[in-house]
Structure formats: C-alpha cells, structure tokens
Amino acid sequence: MAVFTAVSLDDLTQWIKQFALGQALRLEGISSGIDNSNFFLTTEQGEYVLTIFENLSFEQLPFYVQLMRHLAERGIPVPAPVPNQDGELVVALHGKPAIIVSRLSGASQLDPQPVHCAEVGRMLARMHLAAQDFALQQPNLRGLDWVSATAPQVMPYLSETEATLLRDEVAFQQAFAAGATYGRLARGPVHADLFRNNVMFEGERLTGCFDFYFAGCDTWLFDVAVTVNDWCVELATGVLDAARVRALLDAYHAVRPFTADEQAAWQPMLRSGALRFWLSRLYDLHIPRAAELLTPHDPTHFERILRERINSPAPELPT
Numbered sequence: 001m002a003v004f005t006a007v008s009l010d011d012l013t014q015w016i017k018q019f020a021l022g023q024a025l026r027l028e029g030i031s032s033g034i035d036n037s038n039f040f041l042t043t044e045q046g047e048y049v050l051t052i053f054e055n056l057s058f059e060q061l062p063f064y065v066q067l068m069r070h071l072a073e074r075g076i077p078v079p080a081p082v083p084n085q086d087g088e089l090v091v092a093l094h095g096k097p098a099i100i101v102s103r104l105s106g107a108s109q110l111d112p113q114p115v116h117c118a119e120v121g122r123m124l125a126r127m128h129l130a131a132q133d134f135a136l137q138q139p140n141l142r143g144l145d146w147v148s149a150t151a152p153q154v155m156p157y158l159s160e161t162e163a164t165l166l167r168d169e170v171a172f173q174q175a176f177a178a179g180a181t182y183g184r185l186a187r188g189p190v191h192a193d194l195f196r197n198n199v200m201f202e203g204e205r206l207t208g209c210f211d212f213y214f215a216g217c218d219t220w221l222f223d224v225a226v227t228v229n230d231w232c233v234e235l236a237t238g239v240l241d242a243a244r245v246r247a248l249l250d251a252y253h254a255v256r257p258f259t260a261d262e263q264a265a266w267q268p269m270l271r272s273g274a275l276r277f278w279l280s281r282l283y284d285l286h287i288p289r290a291a292e293l294l295t296p297h298d299p300t301h302f303e304r305i306l307r308e309r310i311n312s313p314a315p316e317l318p319t
Contacts, residue, residue, distance in 0.1 A: 004054045005037045005094055012041075015093060018084040019100060021045045036213060040103065047103040049079060049210075056213065058090060058097050063138040064212050065089045065099060067131065067189055074130040077123070077208035079104060104208035106200035114247035117231050119206035120199060121248035124191070124227055125255035127209075128220045131189040140192055140216035142276055144177050150279055157286040162303070166282075169275050169306065176268045182219075184261045190223035191215055195230045221262045224252060225273035229305055238304035245315045253318035267314035274309050278302035 012024040022044025030038040030049070037052040053061065065081050069089070072080040079101035081089040090097050109116050139145070151170050155163050176182055191198075193214040200207045232244040252258075281299035288296065 005052045005096060007037070007039060007050070007052065007094070011094070016043065018086075018091065019082055020085070021048070021082065021100070041100065048082065048100050049103050051099050051101070051213075052093055053097045053099075053213070056097065058092075060138075061090045061097050061099075063136045064215055066136055067134060067215055068101065068212050070134050071127060071130055076127050076130050077104070077206065078212070079208070079210050101210075104200045104210060106202040106207035108197045108199065109201045110196050112196060112231050112244065114243045115204045116201060116206075117244040117248040118251040119201070119204070120194070120227060120231055121224075121251035122255055123199075123206055123209065124194060124223065125252040127191065128188060128223070129256055134189050138216050140190065140214075140218040140222075142192065142214055142280065143216065143218055144173055144272075147276060147279055148174065150283055154279065154282045154286055157282070165303070165306070166275075166279070169271065169310075173268070173272050173275060176265075176272075181261050181264050182268075185219040185221055185265055186259065186262070187219045188217060189215060190218045190220060192218065192223060192226060194223065194227045219265075219269070220256070221258075221265055221269045222272060224249075225266075225269040226276070229270060229273045229277075229302075229309075233305060235301070238301070238306075238308040239312070240308075240315060242315065249315070250318055258317040258319070263317045263319070266317055267309065270309045270314055271306060274302050274306035278306050 007027065009024055009027050012027065016024050024041060024043050026040075026042035027050070028040045030040060036054055036056075039050040041048045041050040056064070066089075068078050069081050071078045082100040082102070083089055084091055090099050092098065112120075147170060151166055155166070158166065191209070191212060191214075193211060194209060198211045199209045228240070228245060228248060232240050232248060234241055249258075278299055281297045281302060284296040285299055
C-alpha cells in the first residue's frame with residue numbers, strides 16, 4: 001500500500017463540512033496504487049473514496065476530474081466526483097489537492113475469463129466514444145515524450161541486455177510515431193491504465209472502472225493495447241491468450257470499429273504499451289520516492305511482455 005500523506009478521522013472533522021456528506025465515520029487506506037494516497041471513506045451519506053494527489057498539481061487536475069464527471073454524465077460506470085458547497089471538485093487537504101468520488105460496487109476480477117474481457121472491451125469503446133466531445137485537452141503524460149526523457153535516467157541501473165532492449169525500443173517507437181500511419185490513428189481522451197485492478201465486477205457484469213489519473217489524449221489504439229497487455233496475458237510468460245484477446249477485441253470492434261490504419265499499427269502499439277509500463281516500473285524500482293508504505297511492481301513482468309510483443313506476430317484486429 002502507498003500512503004504518502006497520512007490522514008486521520010480527526011483531520012476530516014472540519015474539512016468534510018464543506019461537502020454535503022455528513023460526518024466522516026470511517027477511514028481506511030487502500031492497499032493498491034503507488035502514485036496517490038487513497039482511502040475508503042464512510043460518511044453519514046454513504047461510501048466514497050478520498051484521494052490525495054502526490055504528484056499532480058491543482059492546475060493539472062481539472063482534466064482528470066472533469067473527464068470523470070463527463071463520462072459519468074454519459075452513462076459510463078466511473079466514479080462521480082463530489083463537489084463542495086462552492087461547486088469545487090478539487091480542494092486542499094494537508095496542503096495538497098484532494099478529491100472525493102463515489103465508491104463503485106463489486107470487486108476486481110484478477111483471473112479474467114473471455115466473458116470479462118468482452119465486458120472490458122465493450123466498456124472501453126463506449127468510453128472512447130463518450131469522450132469525443134470532451135472539451136479539455138491534455139497530452140498523455142506517460143506518452144512518448146515521457147518515455148524519451150525517462151529512459152536515460154534508468155539506463156545506469158540496467159544490465160547491458162536490458163539497456164540494449166530499452167534503447168532499441170525507444171528508437172523504434174520514435175520512428176513509428178514520426179510516420180504517416182501513426183498520424184492517421186483515431187485519438188481522444190484515453191484511460192491509459194485500464195488494468196485488472198482498476199475495473200470492478202459483480203459476477204460476470206462489469207460495474208465500473210476507476211483510477212483515471214494517468215488519463216490524457218492519445219491514440220485510442222494505445223489504450224486498447226495497454227488493456228490487452230494486462231487483461232489477456234498469461235502472467236508467467238507474457239504470451240497473449242487467444243480466447244481472451246478475441247473476446248475483448250470483438251466486443252470493442254462491435255461498438256467502435258477498428259480502421260485499416262489501426263490494423264497496421266497494432267503490433268507497434270502493443271509494444272508501446274509494454275514499453276510504457278516496463279519503463280515506469282524500472283523508474284519506481286531504481287529511483288524510488290519516499291512513502292509510508294510502498295512496494296514497487298516487478299519490472300521483469302513487462303520486460304517479458306515487451307520481448308514477446310517484439311518477437312511474436314500480433315493477433316489480427318477484427319475487420
């Protein structure tokens with residue numbers, strides 16, 4: 001669990017009065033995530049999630065928070081931000097930006113089957129279409145610019161084999177992003193972190209997705225690739241499970257059909273999604289930040305996935 005900023009119920013006694021939620025009754029740190037401090041919050045009005053942002057500023061947060069509200073208003077099952085008495089969604093707590101959102105029902109599905117992957121693919125396509133008219137713009141802050149700037153910082157910590165892989169893949173992604181095919185890919189707001197632990201289910205029914213704090217504007221295909229690389233992978237090997245891949249991609253395609261350019265870009269995007277998370281895990285491992293409780297994810301998981309995406313043909317997108 002990562003809790004960078006400690007919070008107690010006493011801390012909330014006065015602070016929470018600005019919300020129409022009644023008194024705070026219970027507060028529990030959430031045992032996932034490494035970038036923000038998250039708590040389950042019970043008030044007299046119900047169950048919520050309190051997030052304190054450790055890296056994002058007040059100026060950066062409107063994109064994420066307004067995107068969640070935009071999607072929630074259009075029927076996408078995401079946490080709805082709770083405004084305070086002045087209509088503000090982001091307010092200061094211990095001098096840092098904080099937000100309260102509705103708590104989703106259900107639980108994460110950590111052993112997904114094709115039926116779960118289909119639900120995720122369908123919801124992701126609906127999300128992309130629902131965000132088409134979202135007015136705010138912000139680049140994916142963990143996109144290629146971040147990759148290019150961060151890779152040199154971790155190079156001194158890597159073996160020669162790891163450094164070669166990282167250097168070669170960054171060069172490949174830079175060259176691909178400069179090409180015409182990449183420039184024609186459909187784009188808009190993306191979640192960019194739609195892992196198994198960020199989606200809730202009750203049985204086989206998807207009840208919501210959360211953690212939009214890596215969202216930004218990027219290609220929709222990158223979002224699909226990140227999702228497939230987690231939901232459809234054999235964890236021990238990095239190999240994609242054909243049945244889960246087919247279920248997710250077919251369900252997505254039925255809502256928002258893939259294009260010919262996306263077919264051509266699919267394997268590079270799968271590689272890009274793997275590179276982004278391998279690099280972020282390398283960074284968290286070798287250049288850690290102070291936290292009350294912090295266990296970085298294992299980078300070798302996404303190194304395996306990246307090597308597999310480079311060496312194996314990508315499954316075809318539906319046409």
